[in-house]
Amino acid sequence: MNFLSLITLIFAPIAAAILILIPKFPNHQVKVRRFAKVFASIHFIYAMLFLVFFDTGLYGMSYEKELTFFNISWLKSMGISAKFALDGISLLLVVLTCFIVLVTFVLSKMHIRTKHKLYYSMVFLFESAILGILCAKDMFMFFVFWELSLIPLYFLISQWGNSEARRAAMKFTLASFTANVFLFFAMLILYYYNFAVSNVLTANIDSLSMDESLYPVWFQVFVFVNFLIGFVVRIPFVFFHSWYPDIQNKASAPVNMLIAGTFLSTGVYGLIRFNMQIFPEVFKLFAPVLMCWGVVNIIYAGALSIIQQEIKKISAYAQISMMGFVMIGLACLNQVGFNGAVFMMLALAVVFTSLYAIISSVQFRTKTTYLTALGGLGQVMPKCMYFSLIVCFGAIGVPFLITFAPKLMILSGAILSNLEEELMVKIVAIIGLLAIIFASGYIMYLFYKVFCSVLLEQWKRLKDLSPQEISVMSALCLVIIYFGVYPMSVIQIYQSVSNLLLDILQV
Amino acid sequence: MNEIINDILNAYLPESIIIVFIILSLIASLFFNTSLYKLSKWFTLLGITLALGSTFFLPIDQNDMEIFAFNGEIVSNIYTIFFKILILMSSFFLTLLSKNLIREKRDRAFEFFTVFLCAVLFSMCTVSVTDFAGLFFSIEGLGLCSYLLLNFSKTPNAKQLSFGYFVQEGTSAFLFLFGLSYLYGLCGQISFNGVSDYLAQNNSVVLLTFAFILMLCIFLFKLGIVPFSSWVADTFEGASYPIAAYISTIPVIASFGILARLLLIFINYLPVLKILFITLAMLTIFFSSLCAIRQTAIKRLMAYSMSVQSAIMLLGLSVFSVFSLSGVLFYMLCYIFANIGVWAAILLFYDSCKKENIDDFNGLIFHRPYYVIAFTIVLIALAGLAPTSGFVSKLYLFSAVARSGFLFLPFLIISMLAAVIMIFAYWKLIRSMFRRVDSNVSIDTHIVSPKFILYACALTSVLLGIFADKIIQLCQFAAYYL
Numbered sequence: 008m009n010f011l012s013l014i015t016l017i018f019a020p021i022a023a024a025i026l027i028l029i030p031k032f033p034n035h036q037v038k039v040r041r042f043a044k045v046f047a048s049i050h051f052i053y054a055m056l057f058l059v060f061f062d063t064g065l066y067g068m069s070y071e072k073e074l075t076f077f078n079i080s081w082l083k084s085m086g087i088s089a090k091f092a093l094d095g096i097s098l099l100l101v102v103l104t105c106f107i108v109l110v111t112f113v114l115s116k117m118h119i120r121t122k123h124k125l126y127y128s129m130v131f132l133f134e135s136a137i138l139g140i141l142c143a144k145d146m147f148m149f150f151v152f153w154e155l156s157l158i159p160l161y162f163l164i165s166q167w168g169n170s171e172a173r174r175a176a177m178k179f180t181l182a183s184f185t186a187n188v189f190l191f192f193a194m195l196i197l198y199y200y201n202f203a204v205s206n207v208l209t210a211n212i213d214s215l216s217m218d219e220s221l222y223p224v225w226f227q228v229f230v231f232v233n234f235l236i237g238f239v240v241r242i243p244f245v246f247f248h249s250w251y252p253d254i255q256n257k258a259s260a261p262v263n264m265l266i267a268g269t270f271l272s273t274g275v276y277g278l279i280r281f282n283m284q285i286f287p288e289v290f291k292l293f294a295p296v297l298m299c300w301g302v303v304n305i306i307y308a309g310a311l312s313i314i315q316q317e318i319k320k321i322s323a324y325a326q327i328s329m330m331g332f333v334m335i336g337l338a339c340l341n342q343v344g345f346n347g348a349v350f351m352m353l354a355l356a357v358v359f360t361s362l363y364a365i366i367s368s369v370q371f372r373t374k375t376t377y378l379t380a381l382g383g384l385g386q387v388m389p390k391c392m393y394f395s396l397i398v399c400f401g402a403i404g405v406p407f408l409i410t411f412a413p414k415l416m417i418l419s420g421a422i423l424s425n426l427e428e429e430l431m432v433k434i435v436a437i438i439g440l441l442a443i444i445f446a447s448g449y450i451m452y453l454f455y456k457v458f459c460s461v462l463l464e465q466w467k468r469l470k471d472l473s474p475q476e477i478s479v480m481s482a483l484c485l486v487i488i489y490f491g492v493y494p495m496s497v498i499q500i501y502q503s504v505s506n507l508l509l510d511i512l513q514v
Numbered sequence: 515m516n517e518i519i520n521d522i523l524n525a526y527l528p529e530s531i532i533i534v535f536i537i538l539s540l541i542a543s544l545f546f547n548t549s550l551y552k553l554s555k556w557f558t559l560l561g562i563t564l565a566l567g568s569t570f571f572l573p574i575d576q577n578d579m580e581i582f583a584f585n586g587e588i589v590s591n592i593y594t595i596f597f598k599i600l601i602l603m604s605s606f607f608l609t610l611l612s613k614n615l616i617r618e619k620r621d622r623a624f625e626f627f628t629v630f631l632c633a634v635l636f637s638m639c640t641v642s643v644t645d646f647a648g649l650f651f652s653i654e655g656l657g658l659c660s661y662l663l664l665n666f667s668k669t670p671n672a673k674q675l676s677f678g679y680f681v682q683e684g685t686s687a688f689l690f691l692f693g694l695s696y697l698y699g700l701c702g703q704i705s706f707n708g709v710s711d712y713l714a715q716n717n718s719v720v721l722l723t724f725a726f727i728l729m730l731c732i733f734l735f736k737l738g739i740v741p742f743s744s745w746v747a748d749t750f751e752g753a754s755y756p757i758a759a760y761i762s763t764i765p766v767i768a769s770f771g772i773l774a775r776l777l778l779i780f781i782n783y784l785p786v787l788k789i790l791f792i793t794l795a796m797l798t799i800f801f802s803s804l805c806a807i808r809q810t811a812i813k814r815l816m817a818y819s820m821s822v823q824s825a826i827m828l829l830g831l832s833v834f835s836v837f838s839l840s841g842v843l844f845y846m847l848c849y850i851f852a853n854i855g856v857w858a859a860i861l862l863f864y865d866s867c868k869k870e871n872i873d874d875f876n877g878l879i880f881h882r883p884y885y886v887i888a889f890t891i892v893l894i895a896l897a898g899l900a901p902t903s904g905f906v907s908k909l910y911l912f913s914a915v916a917r918s919g920f921l922f923l924p925f926l927i928i929s930m931l932a933a934v935i936m937i938f939a940y941w942k943l944i945r946s947m948f949r950r951v952d953s954n955v956s957i958d959t960h961i962v963s964p965k966f967i968l969y970a971c972a973l974t975s976v977l978l979g980i981f982a983d984k985i986i987q988l989c990q991f992a993a994y995y996l
Binding site: 080191 | 901913917930941980981984987
């Protein structure tokens with residue numbers, strides 16, 4: 008398909024951001040918002056076309072395209088070029104990103120009351136950066152977009168959050184930049200020691216490898232750990248997670264949805280792209296450690312989630328906790344586990360975007376997010392309650408909803424995996440089963456406290472969802488139900504990628 | 515006589531043009547009326563442009579690539595020509611920046627530009643000398659001119675602070691001479707090649723290493739590296755804006771130009787210098803960034819910024835390979851544009867509303883969006899973030915260091931972590947411009963030349979990042995023929 012160009016897909020939002028920022032663009036909020044919505048819809052349809060014309064049987068990348076400036080490629084003498092391509096996993100994430108941006112734009116009307124031009128341009132810039140991360144075929148291009156995504160996010164959190172948002176945004180940027188140093192350092196080492204082994208100066212992710220015969224294991228482990236630090240801060244895993252509940256608590260509701268839906272998945276994507284693909288041997292070595300980390304993640308963050316009194320923080324810790332399943336799935340080193348992990352990543356993005364959408368509706372009406380001040384809202388907002396019931400069940404993993412299939416796959420992957428420490432893996436699988444009960448604990452606690460208990464006097468005049476919100480919620484719930492009923496429709500798109508990766512891992 | 519003309523045409527053409535303009539400028543300062551002060555700027559610009567044009571007429575010998583002049587006192591090759599172009603280009607921008615300064619000191623405008631042209635001349639000589647005596651004269655002349663230029667400032671304590679600079683500069687010059695006396699005592703000669711021949715034949719280098727370390731102090735002083743970095747903040751605070759921009763640009767270029775040539779000749783005999791330099795660079799990045807993040811005055815912030823940036827270049831220089839040297843050249847090119855752009859932006863702000871704290875920039879985005887965006891671009895280029903030349907140059911420099919062996923990796927990662935602190939120092943400035951505060955600051959749109967320089971530098975910073983490939987090849991070419 009010649010009319011599908013990844014360059015257009017990635018850089019169109021930047022063009023829109025610049026167009027909005029120029030002073031000649033009308034400063035009227037309705038005009039800005041309509042322009043943004045129309046643009047995001049067209050962009051989403053364009054991204055969908057990539058999915059429609061995608062060849063699922065293809066082994067490797069497709070839609071490859073190089074960005075050149077007057078036929079000069081970027082840093083050719085250093086083996087670095089601005090090449091972009093898609094495979095099954097990144098394609099799904101690209102479509103999901105465009106979808107979530109569109110959804111947030113529909114909900115932004117209620118929450119964004121000032122500086123509309125800056126807001127919409129920053130969201131477009133952020134979208135561009137995320138798409139760049141997902142499509143980059145070159146390591147340093149990946150890093151450029153990886154850093155670029157932080158700058159608009161800083162403004163999105165600090166400018167439209169509550170009074171403490173600026174401090175939280177600073178903490179987040181500090182943590183992220185520090186992690187980026189490790190990532191950049193690892194990339195530099197990988198770049199030059201790959202050159203020393205193969206004598207080809209390249210930064211193309213697919214052609215990089217750490218040859219185990221030429222470099223000692225401790226050196227590979229050193230580089231691997233640097234990459235790991237870079238990625239786990241963004242996912243975030245426990246012990247590197249403290250920025251996440253903090254900014255989710257303080258940012259405004261549409262920004263919450265953006266972060267939960269698009270930002271975190273890029274961390275998992277990087278983990279798969281770099282740590283699994285480039286260091287297969289070290290990944291095998293580290294698999295039991297990562298699996299234990301996943302279990303610690305589920306239990307520790309889950310426990311933290313139960314004791315919170317603020318809904319945004321409960322959801323943030325819940326998401327961190329469930330990210331542990333992704334880690335367990337990746338560390339199983341078999342087909343079922345890997346497929347489950349990738350599906351789980353997508354499912355979590357959808358589910359927690361929906362959860363934050365519901366929280367945004369509640370927050371918009373009550374102006375509070377504390378559990379003690381809420382209660383019984385189901386009596387005055389029945390539509391909202393029904394939608395949130397679907398979302399909460401989706402998060403727990405009730406059958407025929409989106410996270411059921413991946414959880415099942417991950418746990419069966421853990422039981423079936425033939426790692427050396429077999430007994431430990433079985434124990435891990437059992438603990439994981441228990442953790443599902445754990446998850447239902449904190450999510451249903453949230454649901455019960457907000458919608459079911461005694462209705463307070465001051466909330467008796469609340470209005471139910473507006474048509475806009477209903478359209479957003481029903482779209483999200485449709486996704487949750489559809490992929491719960493028919494999970495193969497997602498899995499078959501990235502099946503060939505998982506085959507390729509498991510060939511590299513040789514398991 | 516014929517021989518001298520031949521030498522001038524071969525290797526000394528830009529310097530000769532600058533000398534002619536210095537003399538003409540001195541004569542003009544005697545005869546011209548104060549009301550003609552504006553002429554001095556155009557006169558200087560003419561001189562610099564002619565010198566810049568003349569660098570392209572310098573012959574390049576195809577065989578050995580080096581041309582000696584004046585009995586081997588001056589050398590000319592692609593590397594020195596590259597540095598002369600850098601110096602003349604930045605002095606062109608600096609001349610444009612000093613418009614407001616000479617308006618207030620209009621009776622001394624011609625004198626100011628005479629001293630300025632002398633500084634340019636000395637810095638060009640510093641890059642191309644071939645013995646230690648010539649090196650001492652030119653670098654000491656550069657320091658003296660810097661002191662005189664610092665005295666042109668309008669700030670109340672300028673005299674005192676510039677004298678502080680002078681004392682410390684004199685101390686480092688004394689250390690240089692002290693080391694040089696040891697060197698002469700040991701080797702019996704002071705030309706670079708003579709000392710190198712002596713080193714090749716004799717093994718006992720302990721005392722020589724000591725002498726070299728003493729001599730290199732003068733460069734560490736000029737660059738603001740850690741044991742000699744205490745002068746930067748105070749001196750910059752006392753200096754007026756164009757002079758501070760000058761201090762952070764031209765001595766840095768000249769010092770790196772000669773330092774790379776010295777290291778090329780001597781580093782094989784004195785490997786301890788590598789470890790010394792990389793340790794000092796790491797410490798400087800760390801301490802100066804920590805100091806920078808606490809500053810509230812923008813001049814002091816920029817002073818520590820100069821210290822950090824030159825330490826990053828020293829980090830690249832200390833591993834000393836062709837790649838790292840070309841990385842340093844490319845980094846320097848990007849640094850010059852970003853640095854002059856930032857100084858132009860601050861100068862524009864100061865000339866409009868006479869404020870110079872970081873907090874005074876609050877909420878500027880709502881009054882002057884184009885100015886803020888251009889300023890943000892040059893700051894991001896200095897910080898080394900993604901879409902600008904700063905990222906590419908840092909990538910290239912750090913990858914050259916990563917390539918040089920396991921020994922340098924710990925230094926590299928500590929330096930990179932410390933450089934993140936510096937990013938936050940710049941980030942504070944950007945953040946304050948985007949803050950939502952009602953402020954009554956305004957930018958005077960009639961000040962043309964700093965605005966022109968700011969936009970030109972912002973554009974160049976972006977373009978250098980995009981078309982980096984060709985420029986890097988040019989830098990590799992220059993580094994290869996050193």
